[in-house]
Amino acid sequence: MRWEELTSDRFPEAVQESGRVCLISLSVIERHGHHLPLGTDMYEGRGILDRVAAMEPVIVFPDYYFTQIPEARHQPGTIAIDGELMVKLLDNVCREIARNGMDKIVLVNAHGGNRGLLSLFPMLQLYHPQDYVLYVVDPIGKPMEGVTVPWEATENGHAGPGETSMMLALRPDLVHMERIVAGEGRALGRLKPLNEAGVVTGIWWYADQPHHYQGDGSKGNAETGEQILNNRAEYIVRAVRAIKADSEARRLQDEFFARSAAPSG
Ligand SMILES: [Zn+2]
Numbered sequence: 001m002r003w004e005e006l007t008s009d010r011f012p013e014a015v016q017e018s019g020r021v022c023l024i025s026l027s028v029i030e031r032h033g034h035h036l037p038l039g040t041d042m043y044e045g046r047g048i049l050d051r052v053a054a055m056e057p058v059i060v061f062p063d064y065y066f067t068q069i070p071e072a073r074h075q076p077g078t079i080a081i082d083g084e085l086m087v088k089l090l091d092n093v094c095r096e097i098a099r100n101g102m103d104k105i106v107l108v109n110a111h112g113g114n115r116g117l118l119s120l121f122p123m124l125q126l127y128h129p130q131d132y133v134l135y136v137v138d139p140i141g142k143p144m145e146g147v148t149v150p151w152e153a154t155e156n157g158h159a160g161p162g163e164t165s166m167m168l169a170l171r172p173d174l175v176h177m178e179r180i181v182a183g184e185g186r187a188l189g190r191l192k193p194l195n196e197a198g199v200v201t202g203i204w205w206y207a208d209q210p211h212h213y214q215g216d217g218s219k220g221n222a223e224t225g226e227q228i229l230n231n232r233a234e235y236i237v238r239a240v241r242a243i244k245a246d247s248e249a250r251r252l253q254d255e256f257f258a259r260s261a262a263p264s265g
């Protein structure tokens with residue numbers, strides 16, 4: 001059930017049917033090489049969660065794309081919300097979902113660059129008592145059983161054949177295969193001496209992939225895209241079923257907040 005498609009009258013019933021579970025796809029608006037649209041992650045996230053909702057009753061939050069992408073600010077069309085606001089906005093959105101009756105909020109990652117945000121954000125929940133539990137599910141980069149892809153693992157990446165395939169399945173009208181520049185997707189390795197010494201900087205992605213294109217998108221095809229979308233949807237459905245069955249996270253969370261309010265008794 002997509003939140004924005006429900007009527008207000010029907011909403012309370014839908015909350016019950018969903019088991020009070022709401023899924024938000026965390027996507028972003030950023031460059032995806034020459035051949036894919038800025039909203040690629042948004043379309044992928046939407047396509048995957050629509051498939052999830054067809055298999056398991058859940059409420060799907062409207063498209064949400066104000067996430068982590070400062071590394072693409074040099075590229076036209078990027079929407080990179082300030083870091084502080086990004087965290088505050090997501091927290092506000094979670095509280096709005098809870099106010100509307102859902103006490104299991106599931107952040108589903110749809111943008112590889114969100115890993116930093118998705119490590120920090122759940123831990124920030126521990127500062128203040130909540131009347132909901134926040135769960136994170138990240139299907140990106142996980143093994144895809146039963147999906148055979150016509151490319152090597154080293155040929156995939158951001159805007160590479162995997163994402164190209166999903167977009168060919170979802171919105172072929174927005175894909176421009178003829179604009180792919182052969183060889184542009186290789187990593188430039190401009191900070192190799194630092195990387196080899198185990199040093200990380202915030203400019204690491206720009207150093208390697210300034211074009212925001214990784215791998216070889218020309219190997220993408222719609223049929224594989226459909227398989228990837230279904231595989232990721234099944235991965236998330238499995239997670240949602242575990243979340244629906246879970247009561248321990250909430251119990252421990254309540255216990256933790258009670259103890260952390262007065263740790264010395
Ligand atoms: Zn993407």
